[in-house]
Amino acid sequence: MKRHPRLAAVATATTALAMLAAGPASAGDPTVSDPRVVDHFDFAAGQTPENIALEPDGSADLTFAFARQVARVTEDGTTTVLATLPEITDPQTPNLGAAIVSGIARAHDGTLYVNYATGTAETGVWRIGPDGGAPEQIAQLPADGFPNGLALDEKCRTLYAADSAHGVVWSVPLDGGTPTVWADDAALRPTAELPFGANGLKIHGGAVWVSNSAHATLLRIPVEEDRTAGPIETRATGLTGIDDFAFTGHGDTALAARAMDSKLELVRSDGTHKTVLTGADGLANPTSVAVRAKTVHVPSAAYFATQDPDPNLLLARISKNKN
Structure with a gap:
């Protein structure tokens, strides 16, 4: 079977990126164990899970990228x-x-x-009511951009969106309206070899964190008192194929989805990292991560499968993290 269009032209270039050696194990590392796939999706129908948000009951809200759908998956796989x-x-x-x-x-x-990335006027941020129903576009982003990771600062009524094509972070009013470029720096840019720069995005510890797929980095952008972006800090390198990520606790330890290599990477606060799950555990080009209490959720989109693609949602146990 042919590879899915997403990043297909980029796969070879990505493998050429050098990967830094992972750091040694640490006694403070959280552990990830007991992985299990709770549901499999229809690759042919475009049900390739790209991103995830969690419901209070532990259900996962997934974006099915090429089906243009938002779906809810319960912990028992419904x-x-x-x-x-x-x-x-x-x-x-x-x-x-x-x-x-x-x-x-x-x-x-x-x-x-x-x-929603379309290459048309429909590119931008869309809202879906608590009970589902027809989505409504609340902000238009450049048609030649690629809005990717998205995070909400509800206290400040602001959404932040990573633009993989332009290599910027957008700020979008929660009530809708005109977006503004919040962060614009070379560290967020794509490259000629890999045209996907700023990708995953999370708000954590007084900062906006962004992964850059082209540079294989995890970045921290402090939010200043006036809500502007502070100087960008590179917090981890050598994360080849990084897509989205999530933090494991109150510190800066994170779990990052390495889509190209079908790996889940534990990234320590000092920037060192190690692999904690692989394709042998059920990962198939993982795209994002969500953590709540003792459970980690990892969607896999199987974008680069050459045969029998298996997009799925994997759950695993995670120990408490003191870092």
Whole structure:
């Protein structure tokens, strides 16, 4: 079977990136164990899970990238489609040419926000009500951009979106309106070899954290008192194929999805890292991570499978992390 369009032209270039050696094990590392796949999805129907947000009951809200759907998966593996983004007649999405739903964020009242990349005026942030239903576009982003990771600062009523094509972070008012470029730096840019720069995005510890797939890095951008972006800090390197990520506790230890290599990487606060799950555990090009209490959720999109692609949702146990 041919590879799916997403990043297909990029696969060879990614493998050429050098990977730094992982650091030694630490006594303070959280452990990830007992992985199990709770549901398998339909690759042919475009049910390639790109991003994840968790519900209070432990259910996972997933964006099915090429199906243009947002679906909810319970911990016992029951999947329900909540909404479908509008079909685009002639999508011109950069690097792909297909319309995809990417990042997702959840408000406390259950409202969902998703990024939609289309190459048209429909590119931007869309809102889905707590009960599902028809999505509504609340902000338009550049048609030649690629909105990817998405995070919500509900206290400041602001959404942050990583743009993989332009290599910037956008700030979007929660009520909708005109987005502004919040962070713009060479550390966020794509490269000629890998045209996907800023990718995953999380708000954590007074900062916006961003992964850069092209540079294989994890970045921290402090949020200043006036809400502007501070100087970008490179917190980890050598994370070849990094997509999205999530933090394990109150510190800066994170779990990062390495899509190309079908690995889940533990990234310590000092920047060293080690692999904790692989394809042997059920990963198939993992795209994102979510952690709540003692459970880690890892969606796999199987974008680069050459035969029998297995997009799925994997759950595992994670120990408490003191870091």
